[in-house]
Amino acid sequence: xSSERATSRRRLLATGGACAGAVALSGCADGSYSGSSLTxxxxxxxxxxxxxxxxxxxxxxxxxxxxxxxxxxGPDDERIALAQxxxxxxxxxxxxxxxxxxxxxxxxxxxxxxxxxxxxxxATGEVVSGPARTPLPxxxxxxxxxxxVTGEG
Ligand code: FES
Numbered sequence: 001x002s003s004e005r006a007t008s009r010r011r012l013l014a015t016g017g018a019c020a021g022a023v024a025l026s027g028c029a030d031g032s033y034s035g036s037s038l039t040x041x042x043x044x045x046x047x048x049x050x051x052x053x054x055x056x057x058x059x060x061x062x063x064x065x066x067x068x069x070x071x072x073x074g075p076d077d078e079r080i081a082l083a084q085x086x087x088x089x090x091x092x093x094x095x096x097x098x099x100x101x102x103x104x105x106x107x108x109x110x111x112x113x114x115x116x117x118x119x120x121x122x123a124t125g126e127v128v129s130g131p132a133r134t135p136l137p138x139x140x141x142x143x144x145x146x147x148x149v150t151g152e153g
Pocket of ligand 1: 097098099100101102113114115116117118130131132
């Protein structure tokens with residue numbers, strides 16, 4: 001891996017406000033899925049700073065498909081949609097639909113709500129089609145090694 005690529009893989013998009021909320025549930029037609037396969041000990045790994053408690057490990061970078069999304073759990077069981085719009089670029093958004101609170105699912109590069117069919121861009125959280133009118137809130141994440149961790153890093 002070139003140093004340029006290594007740097008790119010560690011680049012993170014900490015999106016504020018309206019970003020994509022990518023959601024993927026088990027068995028989605030596009031092959032997306034939800035939940036990280038991290039073991040309990042991996043999930044307890046320290047953040048990039050090495051200080052325990054500074055961030056929660058959400059997933060391994062290789063668990064988020066390029067051009068797709070993964071829905072996983074964050075702190076306090078918060079549902080979070082991770083997206084990788086291009087290789088090494090990660091965004092995170094709440095996976096809670098801004099219409100009435102259902103959990104969105106990944107559908108390719110979109111997030112689709114199973115309750116009333118609102119659609120969001122996974123990379124930005126912007127509404128593609130309603131009834132939702134408000135984008136999915138962005139969540140700050142960073143890459144630490146091969147893991148995506150909550151917080152600015
Ligand atoms: S709760 Fe998501 S579209 Fe209604």
